[in-house]
Amino acid sequence: MTALETVLEAGGPAVERLMQQVERRMESVTAHHGPALAGYSSETINAGGKRLRPLLVCLTAGVPPPESEGLVRAAVAVELVHAATLVHDDVLDGSALRRGRPTVVAAGGRKMATATGDLLFARAFAELAGGRSAASVRVLSRASSELALGELMQRADAFDGAIGVERYLERCRLKTAVLFRAACELGALAGGEPCSSLAPFGEQIGLAFQILDDVLDVSGPPERTGKPRGADLLDGTVTLPLIEARSRDPDLRALEVRSVRSEGEAAAVCDRIAATGALDAVKERALALVVDAKASLPALPERQRAALEVVANGVVERYA
């Protein structure tokens, strides 16, 4: 049973119906905005991922969630912003593969991919604005600004081996956790709450998600991640596994990030990082964040708590 199936079981039929509406609406966004969007991004959007963010939107609105169009719109908007950032990230990284399939930039070129990302981004706000909630637009636009600031921070810090843990965590918060947080805030708004007591939960599991993603970049295997090991290194992105490993291995401490140029060299550095035991330490840190996140959940109806815990576990299961 997949994590999604488990959470749908825990959340009950109303959650399942909502998520089906989300899927249909995502498909219609790609189908109705020109051949380029349909041709290049349908895989990114439709075939993509575990829908963790839309699930968070639905589950934070209440379990069973209210069956409102605004809730579906919010869930779709969050996933479209996520898809837009994936498409642009692949342009920035020049990635050829995502989940083992060609990226939009690989299939259509970087011009097509940049415009496609812009379109997905604009459609996200169009979805949300159709729901007539200016508060929701504020939440999503703030999160979107922070996602872009996270990207800018990553570019500004590229190839800088002196990046420390605090700055790394702030970057993870900006480039990933804020959208998980926004998903919770949007769910709360759609459920009629002006602010979300679940926002810290969303932010913490988002942080864990990014940290584990960075572990996967080092550990691979490529067949599973759909990209070569050490892709972050080749891109100049210094992540927690390397930061942690540098504190354990003087040779890694002396390593110039910029000197790693080939996939073979990157894989060798990944092996060296793994040999220090840093990956287990970093993984523990992420798992502890998830444990904390679950423990910090406020008093909730049992079914809602159970479903949210399944989502939190889903973040970890990616790694297991």
Add this chain to the structure above:
Amino acid sequence: MTALETVLEAGGPAVERLMQQVERRMESVTAHHGPALAGYSSETINAGGKRLRPLLVCLTAGVPPPESEGLVRAAVAVELVHAATLVHDDVLDGSALRRGRPTVVAAGGRKMATATGDLLFARAFAELAGGRSAASVRVLSRASSELALGELMQRADAFDGAIGVERYLERCRLKTAVLFRAACELGALAGGEPCSSLAPFGEQIGLAFQILDDVLDVSGPPERTGKPRGADLLDGTVTLPLIEARSRDPDLRALEVRSVRSEGEAAAVCDRIAATGALDAVKERALALVVDAKASLPALPERQRAALEVVANGVVERYA
């Protein structure tokens, strides 16, 4: 006297005060969102342009316009979306210069520029959402989607010498005119009108703006446009001057757009286009659109009509 000064005089002190607020707010957006945004895009945003779109927002809200924060936010949002598209367009075109200054992509690289454009885009929606009008967000997100569709259309049609007038005009509408239209719609909303009788006026002068921009790409001079002549050709973008010239000159009809590779070759094709008289014909077409746009203005207070006509003339003056 610049066109802006003329319109400020025609619009009166309330328009001038509003536009000063718009400038201050634009400056604060670049100043308060990280060193990368401040460093790379402040020229694009602060030094940039004639503010035609914010002016349209202010003037369509009424003359004198209501001195509301929502109106300033709408004007800033439109200009930020415009700035975001400029930054991304320069990435897509690989342009080194804009208005004779280094582009964001030239100064910071394409990764930085892509993320900077995303940030400006997100800030645009954040500005608008702060004004609590979901209808305004709908207008801007629809226009933003269409701008991206226009880019995608341009990429899909690149190097296609068979592009006809209708398709060219539809592309101009999507990539340029919709934002002029949205400016009018946002102004109407901020002025308390649910829909704008001035939207067709905005769309027509936007169309004229793009057509004249395409004439300038062929006519130059580079000292004035800040980019080499024929930059569109080198990018594979077939515009009305070439379409019109092809109907007049069999050699141009036989030209493979893809065969034009150097700035020298592009300049030679530009000369050939100019020699057919196509530039005058295309320019006439744009001027006729502006005349029509002014003639189509509904009954308005005299001061508002005069100010809007100055803006329409400003679109033409770029060319003169």
